[in-house]
Amino acid sequence: MNEAQLVARVRELFSPHIGDDAAVVPVVDGVQVLTTDMLIEDVDFTRDIPLRFIARKSLAVNLSDLAAMGALPSYALLALGLPPWARENVDEMLTAYAEAAREWAIEIVGGDFSHADKLTIVVTAIGRIVTRPLLRSGAQPGDRVYLSRPVGGSGAGLALLGRDAPSYSEREFIQSAIRRHIDPEPEIALGVALARAGDVTSCIDVSDGLSTDLHHLCDASQCGAEIEKERIPVFPDLQANALSLGINVRDVVLHGGEEYALLFTSSLRESELSTLLGRPVYAIGRITAERGVLLKEDGIAHPLVAGGFDHFE
Amino acid sequence: MNEAQLVARVRELFSPHIGDDAAVVPVVDGVQVLTTDMLIEDVDFTRDIPLRFIARKSLAVNLSDLAAMGALPSYALLALGLPPWARENVDEMLTAYAEAAREWAIEIVGGDFSHADKLTIVVTAIGRIVTRPLLRSGAQPGDRVYLSRPVGGSGAGLALLGRDAPSYSEREFIQSAIRRHIDPEPEIALGVALARAGDVTSCIDVSDGLSTDLHHLCDASQCGAEIEKERIPVFPDLQANALSLGINVRDVVLHGGEEYALLFTSSLRESELSTLLGRPVYAIGRITAERGVLLKEDGIAHPLVAGGFDHFE
Numbered sequence A, B: 001m002n003e004a005q006l007v008a009r010v011r012e013l014f015s016p017h018i019g020d021d022a023a024v025v026p027v028v029d030g031v032q033v034l035t036t037d038m039l040i041e042d043v044d045f046t047r048d049i050p051l052r053f054i055a056r057k058s059l060a061v062n063l064s065d066l067a068a069m070g071a072l073p074s075y076a077l078l079a080l081g082l083p084p085w086a087r088e089n090v091d092e093m094l095t096a097y098a099e100a101a102r103e104w105a106i107e108i109v110g111g112d113f114s115h116a117d118k119l120t121i122v123v124t125a126i127g128r129i130v131t132r133p134l135l136r137s138g139a140q141p142g143d144r145v146y147l148s149r150p151v152g153g154s155g156a157g158l159a160l161l162g163r164d165a166p167s168y169s170e171r172e173f174i175q176s177a178i179r180r181h182i183d184p185e186p187e188i189a190l191g192v193a194l195a196r197a198g199d200v201t202s203c204i205d206v207s208d209g210l211s212t213d214l215h216h217l218c219d220a221s222q223c224g225a226e227i228e229k230e231r232i233p234v235f236p237d238l239q240a241n242a243l244s245l246g247i248n249v250r251d252v253v254l255h256g257g258e259e260y261a262l263l264f265t266s267s268l269r270e271s272e273l274s275t276l277l278g279r280p281v282y283a284i285g286r287i288t289a290e291r292g293v294l295l296k297e298d299g300i301a302h303p304l305v306a307g308g309f310d311h312f313e
Helices: A003-013 A051-068 A084-088 A090-103 A153-160 A168-182 A188-196 A210-221 A238-245 A249-255 A270-277 B003-013 B051-068 B084-088 B090-103 B153-160 B168-182 B188-196 B210-221 B238-245 B249-255 B270-277
Strands: A023-027 A030-040 A071-082 A107-115 A120-129 A144-147 A200-205 A224-228 A262-266 A282-288 A292-297 A300-303 B023-027 B030-040 B071-082 B107-115 B120-129 B144-147 B200-205 B224-228 B262-266 B282-288 B292-297 B300-303
Touching: A003 A090, A003 A107, A023 A071, A023 A107, A030 A051, A030 B071, A030 B120, A051 A071, A051 A090, A051 A120, A051 A188, A051 A200, A071 A084, A071 A090, A071 A188, A071 B030, A071 B120, A084 A090, A090 A107, A120 B030, A120 B071, A120 B120, A144 A270, A153 A168, A153 A238, A153 A249, A168 A238, A188 A200, A188 A262, A188 A270, A200 A210, A210 A224, A210 A249, A210 A262, A210 A292, A238 A249, A270 A282, A282 A292, B003 B090, B003 B107, B023 B071, B023 B107, B030 B051, B051 B071, B051 B090, B051 B120, B051 B188, B051 B200, B071 B084, B071 B090, B071 B188, B084 B090, B090 B107, B144 B270, B153 B168, B153 B238, B153 B249, B168 B238, B188 B200, B188 B262, B188 B270, B200 B210, B210 B224, B210 B249, B210 B262, B210 B292, B238 B249, B270 B282, B282 B292
Parallel strands: A030 B107, A071 A107, A107 B030, A224 A292, B071 B107, B224 B292
Antiparallel strands: A023 B030, A030 A120, A030 B023, A071 A120, A144 A262, A144 A282, A200 A262, A224 A282, A292 A300, B030 B120, B071 B120, B144 B262, B144 B282, B200 B262, B224 B282, B292 B300
């Protein structure tokens, strides 16, 4: 596709209004939330991931940022730096964006193309606050620390990309873990519901890893946390398949990035909050007044260091 | 600077609120304008340009897109893919962004950093429509075609990057042309004023070159244009210095990109419009009902092909 054909395809897939110097959108009085994420080939992803999933995921990670703020996504802009191999398959990317935008009820209103040596994707997403924004900074001592869903699948999936296995159940697990890694679901509905629930005090999405993002939340809230290893929900079948597939469960659960689960705090009990939200959420520990993040394991609490490096491993 | 120091510096320079999953901004009822531009080293710019000007220009080109829509800039987000040489000098970039943001009255509310082999910059800018949006598509047969300022300087400056010259006046010219190329001024105030002036029917900024952008405007408006070569305002001293410096005046004036002048249409006469706006603007021709863009030169009209390629050169 040449430049004119590319623009024609974009207008066909996204909006006939695309093509002016900027996109024109209506807004209503209130609070808007803005986020941008840059993803670069061989830094943030590899060509092991099919192009349509690279596209879809680049939108998902931005919508996850909006979800962590309790915002409803409205618009997105795409900036694509395309090397020749991606330019030849740009229709696969654009179609994936159009499908994902429909699924997540967001309008892709504009963007930009450039040439690049490595596939470079910058998505900017804009959302609307329906009730109040959720921040990282509101956690209070005594609050429970919650995860929205089991973790560890994304880190396992990353390690298993391109791997095969002898048994049917291992192959099944590999597929589900890779799917979690390459096609994460942003917790859009949950983010809006948490903002509406008055007793939720802070929120962040697990993009850097549970340990690191819990540190981020505690730093912003000027508090600490103590979480219990036994209470952290683990990705289905991860424990059963880890040994034979060479996955370090502790590592992918505590430190694996790109989970896009929400990590949040609330004074409510797990049963109360799950009932209020109409879906399970998982209390994994408590916020403490004393700074520092602790992991309680077999009855003993150790410091939990951020970022995949654990002094007590 | 490590990641934490970088974020601390960003908060210090731009806003203490930066650091959540997304930026929270207030909006008022109305119409918003969104644009994003991707600039990649060795594709869109080279390291011949000082880093602080690369940064400043990456913001300017987005604000020029907003100006072409008649919007007042409000917010920007920065996504920076940094190779080691740029990472070492990132403070120069960030300081330039902070200064430019102050100068152009825009708030930088968030962003993202990544590693990259080539310096990669994606700025997303958001503006507010004060009266009405200017589109490319409103030009009417009989309207005059206007340029907001002389052109040709940016193309000359690009050709002259790193060049020296024997005479003082040539060196002066080289400096002013390079300055036009590396530090373009977005026509923010003019864009808002054109939107307010009811008789302005269409607008685009000259980023691809006068010929190409006039084609864009005519295509969007489903009309043609005839412009007069003698009426196109030429960058000061370009004509006088072109021969000795080996610059093709015709080429840089008609086809040189990155001018960021506004190209717009109005039924008003040049004297009327200049008076209304309180500054000179330059009528260079007329919109025609018949499709196609013509250049009248020495009394004869030839087709003006888009994009630096001219059949009659």
